[in-house]
Amino acid sequence: MTDTTDTNTASPASPATGHWRLDADRSSVRLRHRTMWGLVNVKGAFTRVEGDGEVRPDGSAHGNLAIDAASLDTGNRKRDTHLRGPEFFDVENHPRIVFTVTDASPEGSGAARVNGVLTIVGRSHPMTFTARLDEVAKDTVTLTAEVVIDRHDFGMAANPGGMMTGAATVSVAARFTRH
Known part of the structure; x- marks a missing residue:
């Protein structure tokens, strides 16, 4: 990748123009979902994630975040095996979860849409x-977000015993380094 950032004078509130790569060791993607009829929060983390992006001269950006679906760890081996199966993430046929950023634009006050x-x-x-x-x-940026995802939108309708309620919340802390 070609670095075009030598003459960039980005403000402290926005990342410099150029190519950025996810620092997987300093990033996290966590999941929590209510189960047991809304009485218990099941928490987990995806332990393998990668990504990259590019910040354009106008401050907008595009890129992607790819998650190894089989890396989900909830601390319960039996549950993890079930979640990796065909009723949920179906990792054998769909090993990756991908978020493609088509546009990210500064909103001010340290936020981006x-x-x-x-x-x-x-x-x-x-x-x-x-x-x-x-x-x-200068060469690092960390973005955080919480996103609510309805698993039904993705065909994950399994609900043994009617125990799963509502949508899942995904918390992302993505640290990028400039390349």
Whole structure:
């Protein structure tokens, strides 16, 4: 990738123009969902994630975040095996969850409006949400966001015993380094 950032004078509130790569070791994608008829929060994390992006001269950006669906860890091996199966993430046929950022634009006050497409188990849906810029330095930027996802939008309708209620909340902390 060619670095075009030498003459950029980005403000401390926005990342510099150029190519950025996700620092997977300093990033996290966490999931929580109510179960047991809304009485218990099941929490988990996807442990393998990658991504990249590009910040344009006008401050807008595009890129992608790819998650290894089989890396979901809820701390319960039996539950994880079930979630990786055909009723939910179907990792054998759909090993990756991908969010493609079509446009991210600064909103001011350390926030960005993110537009993109989320693909899970081969089904794609547009999404828009606000991400917070928690750290912006010369060669690093960290964005955080919480996104509510309705699993039914992606064909994950299994609900053993009627125990699962509502949508899942995905919390993302994505740290990028400039390349």
